[in-house]
Amino acid sequence: MADCIFCKIVKGEIPSTSVYRDEHAYAFRDIQPAAPTHILIVPQRHIDSVNALSAEDEGTIGHLFMVAKQIAAQEGLSERGYRLVINTNAEAGQTVFHIHLHLLGGRQLTKMG
Ligand code: AMP
Numbered sequence: 001m002a003d004c005i006f007c008k009i010v011k012g013e014i015p016s017t018s019v020y021r022d023e024h025a026y027a028f029r030d031i032q033p034a035a036p037t038h039i040l041i042v043p044q045r046h047i048d049s050v051n052a053l054s055a056e057d058e059g060t061i062g063h064l065f066m067v068a069k070q071i072a073a074q075e076g077l078s079e080r081g082y083r084l085v086i087n088t089n090a091e092a093g094q095t096v097f098h099i100h101l102h103l104l105g106g107r108q109l110t111k112m113g
Contacts, residue, residue: 001046006098010044019074024060025067027103036106037075037082041067047099050088064101077105 001007008014009028016028019039030038043060047053053061065084072082082105087094 001098004046004096004098006040006042006096006100007046010042020067020071022067024063027067027071030102035104035109037077037103039071039075039103041071041101041103042098048097049094049099050086052099061099068101068103071103072105075103075105081105081109083109 005014009016010026018026018028020027020041024044025041026044027039027041030040041064043057043064045060047057047060068084069078072078075082082103085102085104086099087102
């Protein structure tokens with residue numbers, strides 16, 4: 001999508017701190033980290049949100065979790081623990097409408113809500 005900030009980040013039109021890239025996914029550090037490790041994992045193909053998922057996206061979404069697992073290991077978080085979050089729409093605080101998996105860790109995380 002032409003005006004999507006994360007599409008522009010995927011294409012390198014907006015700078016980001018790269019953590020991982022493959023054919024389908026891109027991961028980069030969040031610009032306003034909420035934890036010592038705060039990485040966003042996105043599909044290269046634009047999908048607005050969880051609400052916009054179709055059956056054909058199943059493999060892509062599963063892949064994001066496999067990437068998250070690998071990055072968590074790289075960041076030394078596998079044993080310590082980490083949190084994976086996808087916000088959807090206003091009450092969850094979604095601000096960028098290109099689906100993304102937050103990987104948070106590196107400190108004791110509080111209960112959600
Ligand atoms: P959400 O609120 O779940 O939609 O998450 C959007 C996230 O994108 C927030 O944590 C922002 O800090 C992050 N973000 C926005 N713009 C950028 C950017 N240019 N580079 C890295 N992270 C960004």
